[in-house]
Amino acid sequence: MNQHTIDLVNKQGLQFFGSVNASISHELKNIFAIISETAGFLNDLTQLSKQGKQLELSVLENCCNSISEEIERGFDTIRRMNQFAHSVDDPVRETSILDTLTLAVKLTGFLSFAKKTHLNETSVDTTVFTSPFLLQALTYKTLGALYKTLNAGDELTLIPTFGGPDPSGVTLVFSHGQPADLTDFPDPLTAEVADALKAVFKKTKTGLELFIPRTNDYLAAALADRQPVQKSI
Amino acid sequence: MTDTEKIHLLLVDDEVKFLNALTDRLKLKFFDITPVTNGEDAIDVARKAKFDVAVVDLQMPGIDGVQLLKTLKKSHRFLEVIILSGHATIDTAVECTKLGAYKVLEKPCGFDKLVETIKEAYESRLKKKFENDTKRMKKIQSLAFGQSPLGILRELTKMDDNEK
Numbered sequence: 001m002n003q004h005t006i007d008l009v010n011k012q013g014l015q016f017f018g019s020v021n022a023s024i025s026h027e028l029k030n031i032f033a034i035i036s037e038t039a040g041f042l043n044d045l046t047q048l049s050k051q052g053k054q055l056e057l058s059v060l061e062n063c064c065n066s067i068s069e070e071i072e073r074g075f076d077t078i079r080r081m082n083q084f085a086h087s088v089d090d091p092v093r094e095t096s097i098l099d100t101l102t103l104a105v106k107l108t109g110f111l112s113f114a115k116k117t118h119l120n121e122t123s124v125d126t127t128v129f130t131s132p133f134l135l136q137a138l139t140y141k142t143l144g145a146l147y148k149t150l151n152a153g154d155e156l157t158l159i160p161t162f163g164g165p166d167p168s169g170v171t172l173v174f175s176h177g178q179p180a181d182l183t184d185f186p187d188p189l190t191a192e193v194a195d196a197l198k199a200v201f202k203k204t205k206t207g208l209e210l211f212i213p214r215t216n217d218y219l220a221a222a223l224a225d226r227q228p229v230q231k232s233i
Numbered sequence: 234m235t236d237t238e239k240i241h242l243l244l245v246d247d248e249v250k251f252l253n254a255l256t257d258r259l260k261l262k263f264f265d266i267t268p269v270t271n272g273e274d275a276i277d278v279a280r281k282a283k284f285d286v287a288v289v290d291l292q293m294p295g296i297d298g299v300q301l302l303k304t305l306k307k308s309h310r311f312l313e314v315i316i317l318s319g320h321a322t323i324d325t326a327v328e329c330t331k332l333g334a335y336k337v338l339e340k341p342c343g344f345d346k347l348v349e350t351i352k353e354a355y356e357s358r359l360k361k362k363f364e365n366d367t368k369r370m371k372k373i374q375s376l377a378f379g380q381s382p383l384g385i386l387r388e389l390t391k392m393d394d395n396e397k
Contacts, residue, residue: 022320026292029319030248033341037254040344044261066250112247112292152295 012189013088016137023110024081031074038066080106087133092220094127095135097160097170097212104139105158108147115147120159128170129215134193141190142174142201142210149180156207169214175207182208239265240355243287245275245301246317247294251340262348272296276304284312286335286354288347291318291325299329306333311362313354317342 042063049055083103098121105117128135146156159173182203186194194201198216202209242264246252249270256268267282269275272295275287287305291298302314316329319340326337335354338347376385 026319029340030251033319034248034251034254036341037251037258037344041254041258041261044258048261066254070250112297113294 020084020107027077027110031070034070035067038063087136092131094129095132096125096127098125100135100139101158104143108140108143113147115150115154115156117156117158123160123162126162128212130197131219134197138193138197138199145185146174149182150176170212172210177206179205239263240286241265241284243284244268246290247271258344272301275301279305279309285358286351287312287314288317289314291316292320302329302332302334311358313358315350315354
């Protein structure tokens with residue numbers, strides 16, 4: 001395997017993996033904190049009830065609903081965590097664009113500075129032959145960088161265009177409807193990932209476009225001798 | 234505990250459901266709670282009302298917990314600030330402590346531990362305030378000798394400015 005690619009996957013990949021896991025763990029801590037406080041509140045009410053204070057059924061109902069919602073949120077978070085963990089199973093493979101973008105939107109949603117993102121899913125999905133992990137990292141870093149340039153309350157639209165003028169790839173259009181300061185984007189690390197994926201950024205008046213080639217011979221050759229890891233459930 | 238003895242608590246967390254759940258529980262413990270979901274609102278309400286203790290999340294959109302801690306400690310000298318966060322690391326704990334945080338707790342934190350910490354922070358506030366009041370009283374007493382009434386007023390104004 002090409003030494004540069006090994007370094008990229010090892011150093012950047014590990015750093016990216018760590019930062020995503022940290023944001024997931026923060027999300028899970030929040031969920032557990034809500035469940036813990038709501039269950040504690042129910043216990044407090046039970047103790048008060050034992051002392052003769054009348055319980056309001058609506059309060060109990062709200063608490064139970066809140067716990068159920070948080071458990072569902074927790075399951076969803078763990079599903080995303082599992083999906084993300086499997087992005088390193090194969091060094092290169094046919095990778096679904098919509099699955100990658102859906103996961104990137106969900107994972108970046110855990111960031112404290114995240115903005116609401118509308119992913120246009122009306123197009124029929126397509127795949128590109130690339131590194132699923134690095135593509136995940138690239139879309140994640142792009143969304144994260146855009147969130148930082150937007151103001152509170154701003155929203156972002158992400159439109160994958162598969163049947164565009166260039167059939168050799170897929171163009172992802174990140175739009176926020178107004179000019180944003182992207183002078184420092186892509187940063188050197190993001191540019192390095194984009195380079196390995198042969199992806200190309202183009203700044204527009206209202207956002208960014210990211211071109212992903214349908215095939216990546218350079219990456220496939222560089223990663224050809226790497227054995228796939230044992231897949232787990 | 235009567236209304237006047239209640240600890241006035243400012244709760245700041247962008248996780249609304251957590252904020253509401255914690256507010257509900259703390260109210261049962263006779264705290265007077267003002268919950269807000271961001272740093273900007275926290276600074277605003279702290280300007281308008283007096284608080285004994287603030288419990289602040291670290292990672293929030295806009296003004297984050299560290300910035301909020303700095304602002305609150307600068308403008309409210311005796312307010313004790315407890316950091317309660319799912320993102321707390323040793324580095325942030327050290328930074329927050331240097332900036333004057335009373336304690337840094339990791340979320341989820343046991344409710345009893347949180348209540349205990351709030352009470353300790355309140356006692357710390359009372360102690361600092363008492364010590365300051367005692368110093369102030371001694372200073373006023375010393376000023377009373379050998380100063381003109383206008384001189385005393387000037388010195389008192391200086392002291393008030395330093396206490397903001």
